[in-house]
Amino acid sequence: MLRATGVSKSYGGETVLRELSLDVDAGEIVAVIGPSGVGKTTLLRLLSLSSEPDEGRVTLDGTDAWAVDETERLALRRRVGMVFQEASLFDASVARNVEYGLRVRRPWGDRLREGLRSVVGGNGTAEAVRESLDVVGLTDETDQHAESLSGGEAQRVSFARALAVDPDVLLLDEPTSDLDPRNTAVIEEAMDEARDRGIGVVVATHDMHQAERVADRVAVLLDGGISEVGPTERVFEEPRDSRTRRFIDGELVY
Amino acid sequence: MPFESATQAIVALSASPALVDLSTLLGFPTLLDLPFREGYVSSIVYVSLYVSLVAVTLSTLFSVPIAVVLGLTDFPGKGFVKSVINTGMGFPSVVVGLVVLFAVSNQGPLGSLDLVFTREAMIMSQFVLATPPITAISLAAVSGVDRGVRDAARALGGTRLDVALVVIKEARYGIATAILAGFGRAISEVGSVLIVGGNITSADGISKTRTLTTAIQLEARQGQYETAMVLGAVLVVLVLAVNAVVVRFGDRGVQ
Numbered sequence: 001m002l003r004a005t006g007v008s009k010s011y012g013g014e015t016v017l018r019e020l021s022l023d024v025d026a027g028e029i030v031a032v033i034g035p036s037g038v039g040k041t042t043l044l045r046l047l048s049l050s051s052e053p054d055e056g057r058v059t060l061d062g063t064d065a066w067a068v069d070e071t072e073r074l075a076l077r078r079r080v081g082m083v084f085q086e087a088s089l090f091d092a093s094v095a096r097n098v099e100y101g102l103r104v105r106r107p108w109g110d111r112l113r114e115g116l117r118s119v120v121g122g123n124g125t126a127e128a129v130r131e132s133l134d135v136v137g138l139t140d141e142t143d144q145h146a147e148s149l150s151g152g153e154a155q156r157v158s159f160a161r162a163l164a165v166d167p168d169v170l171l172l173d174e175p176t177s178d179l180d181p182r183n184t185a186v187i188e189e190a191m192d193e194a195r196d197r198g199i200g201v202v203v204a205t206h207d208m209h210q211a212e213r214v215a216d217r218v219a220v221l222l223d224g225g226i227s228e229v230g231p232t233e234r235v236f237e238e239p240r241d242s243r244t245r246r247f248i249d250g251e252l253v254y
Numbered sequence: 255m256p257f258e259s260a261t262q263a264i265v266a267l268s269a270s271p272a273l274v275d276l277s278t279l280l281g282f283p284t285l286l287d288l289p290f291r292e293g294y295v296s297s298i299v300y301v302s303l304y305v306s307l308v309a310v311t312l313s314t315l316f317s318v319p320i321a322v323v324l325g326l327t328d329f330p331g332k333g334f335v336k337s338v339i340n341t342g343m344g345f346p347s348v349v350v351g352l353v354v355l356f357a358v359s360n361q362g363p364l365g366s367l368d369l370v371f372t373r374e375a376m377i378m379s380q381f382v383l384a385t386p387p388i389t390a391i392s393l394a395a396v397s398g399v400d401r402g403v404r405d406a407a408r409a410l411g412g413t414r415l416d417v418a419l420v421v422i423k424e425a426r427y428g429i430a431t432a433i434l435a436g437f438g439r440a441i442s443e444v445g446s447v448l449i450v451g452g453n454i455t456s457a458d459g460i461s462k463t464r465t466l467t468t469a470i471q472l473e474a475r476q477g478q479y480e481t482a483m484v485l486g487a488v489l490v491v492l493v494l495a496v497n498a499v500v501v502r503f504g505d506r507g508v509q
Contacts, residue, residue: 050408074413082409088402091424101410158406165411 001025001200002169007056016042018224024200031211032204034221040204044171049077081167085174087154089146098129101165132160135190152183172203188214220244297461298469306440309380317388322418325396342386351446354379371452379446384436395428
């Protein structure tokens with residue numbers, strides 16, 4: 001579904017990714033593992049269609065995102081959701097945060113009317129908003145202000161916010177690296193739920209145990225390229241690439 | 255010539271001793287017997303508010319989009335643009351008045367509009383004075399918005415305009431402060447409004463281009479301390495009231 005083919009990306013003369021290929025299909029979780037600073041975030045930025053590769057193509061259902069005009073690219077971009085390492089919630093209620101993606105997809109006339117109505121007395125909560133908050137177990141916090149949430153809850157709202165627009169692909173960039181085990185478990189369950197809904201999930205993580213727990217496939221990102229990609233169990237049990245083996249055994253230290 | 259009429263107006267004004275008790279004006283009894291001409295103070299307040307509010311509104315519509323664009327984009331020379339704006343905050347207002355007066359004078363590029371000693375000319379100079387603080391403080395507020403929030407808005411399918419709106423919303427307290435600072439500078443301004451407006455009242459004592467500040471200056475010079483003090487109090491209360499309104503609006507949020 002979402003596919004990067006031979007993509008390269010440099011920043012300030014330094015090559016971060018070199019002719020890398022990766023794809024994700026509907027209803028699977030692909031974990032991208034690799035040491036910190038190896039370019040996982042850069043790869044996710046390419047996959048989210050927010051950054052153009054220097055070389056190579058990123059396609060969604062066969063459409064090259066950088067060969068079409070901006071309007072079409074926006075339409076493609078809106079089928080790909082993303083959750084960042086930091087929740088970065090808007091200074092608004094939980095419901096307003098989760099609803100944001102739905103709101104920007106509506107025509108301006110409707111948005112203005114809603115804005116006026118919310119000044120007068122509130123709009124109620126959309127079904128999609130309640131459903132997504134249910135996935136992360138936060139339906140009771142709908143009317144709370146984002147600032148009053150704990151870090152873990154904020155990240156769960158951030159997940160619900162990305163899920164609310166029902167994307168085809170969900171990209172998660174180190175979504176649990178700042179979280180405690182309980183909130184981590186909630187996010188991992190939510191990934192499962194997203195997969196069950198037929199969403200293709202890509203999660204970048206430096207936590208190999210998390211990759212083992214959640215992923216159907218694992219891609220190992222080392223030195224700007226994918227050193228190995230395959231079914232989770234196979235990659236962890238019998239890595240074919242010697243660098244992958246050393247990384248998994250903890251010998252390859254960066 | 256407006257000049258002549260201004261002089262006539264001032265002469266007529268200082269010559270007419272028609273005094274009204276403050277209680278008549280404010281509608282309640284007072285211990286002070288202050289020398290007031292009918293409608294004098296209210297017309298001055300009106301001119302002050304009209305000129306400052308129009309100027310600050312226009313400046314906000316001009317400055318905030320510039321601040322947002324500057325805050326969200328990177329280009330060579332951005333640091334220079336910022337330092338020009340910051341320099342503008344300290345620009346001598348008398349010089350601004352002088353330049354605007356020249357611009358609208360017979361020799362100036364806007365001479366044909368006949369704007370010397372008019373409220374429109376005052377609005378122009380107030381606009382020039384209010385724009386640097388509004389832009390600079392808004393820019394600081396916009397630059398202070400977490401990059402992650404912008405990325406999130408974009409990742410959730412926002413267009414460039416959506417991202418800009420999110421940034422404005424997140425920076426709303428800072429932008430409110432910026433508008434206040436601009437209003438504070440405009441309503442307290444003396445030198446430039448005196449130069450371009452001329453501190454004129456009509457023969458019946460109603461303000462044409464006389465503002466609170468220029469009136470205070472004139473009354474104080476004429477030894478009318480009570481009138482000057484009342485005008486000063488009105489000015490302080492106005493500034494306080496506008497502050498309170500903006501703070502309250504900011505608290506409610508623009509959600």
